Amino acid sequence: MSSVVASEWLKLRTVRSTYGLLGASAGILLPAAGISAAMIADWDGSGADAQALFASADPGVLVMPFAQFCLAALGALAITSEYATGTIRPSALAVPDRRRLFAAKAVVVAVVGFLAGQLVALASMAAGHLLTGDRPAPIAAVTSLADAFQQGLLLTASAVVGLGLGAVIRSTAGTFVALAGLIFVLPALAAFLPWDVAAYMLPNLAALAAGPALLAMAGYGGAALAAGAAAGRLRDV
DSSP states (O other), X not given: OHHHHHHHHHHHXXXXXXXXXXXXXXXXXXXXXXXXXXXXXXXXXXXXXXXXTOOOOOTHHHHHHHHHHHHHHHXXXXXXXXXXXXXXXXXXXXXXXXXXHHHHHHHHHHHHHHHHHHHHHHHHHHHHHHHHTTOOTTTSOOOOHHHHHHHHHHHHHHHHHHHHHHHHHOOHHHHHHHHHIIIIIHHHHHTTSSSOOGGGSGGGGGGSOHHHHHHHHHHHHHHHHHHHXXXXXXXXX
């Protein structure tokens, strides 16, 4: 198993898309910080009545959905790129046990997603507190270390979900469309439903209490991995 994990790590770290997506997930912090700085300047020049109407200038509000999609796309490309190029066939010949092959991909994607997710979440938190300083609510950034850690776990879960969807759909474009729907479209549509399900949509899980958030993230990731493993076992490469 360690050899299979090492080979999957070699695949992931030797393709340009990995660095492009990791760079994009971190690079969005710069324009997000610029927007936060503009909000703070506007808040500083407003009266007390107008200041009460502001939202938090936390750049993480803009960073997280974009980073979520980037890391989910990274997870998807870990498998859809092999189907697109046909290299999944020699991979399957080298590792006939498809469950082991998929598990190795899951380990690599989860570790990279965790490290990148925590870095992005911590950088967003630090930027928010640096920009807002000691300004009071509602403009103040209120993200704590615990909140940032939970946001990082959400990014990890998103990468795993991307891998699972990619294994089921097998098309990069199709998987990206599905991820866009899951991250951007469904949460917006959930606001019009008569049931309070928006909080349990993938992009909103970090706002839940720690226990329900972890259970929901595990549920999303576990369901995606189970579906991906079943698709790999039941369908031909």
